[in-house]
Amino acid sequence: MIKINILKKGDEVLNITNDFVAVKRKNGEVDIIHFFKENGNWRVDFDNIVAIGYGKNTIQITSPDSDTTITTF
Secondary structure (H helix, E strand, C coil), rough: CCCCCCCCCCCEEECCCCEEEEEEEECCCCCEEEEEEECCEEEEEEEEEEECCCCCCEEEEECCCCCEEEEEE
């Protein structure tokens, strides 16, 4: 059995595929969490989690190596 511990109290799994889990967070936002197998072990790809939130149709990209955020409209 494989157990992926990514839920917090109040969260809900919306969808699961071979590559990702879509989690609806308690605040209504949705995280698309990718996972993969590396050297026989399952890993969560923390650098490429996509968060779908509330806003005015913009995309923000934050580099995991810096505090820089790029916003596109």
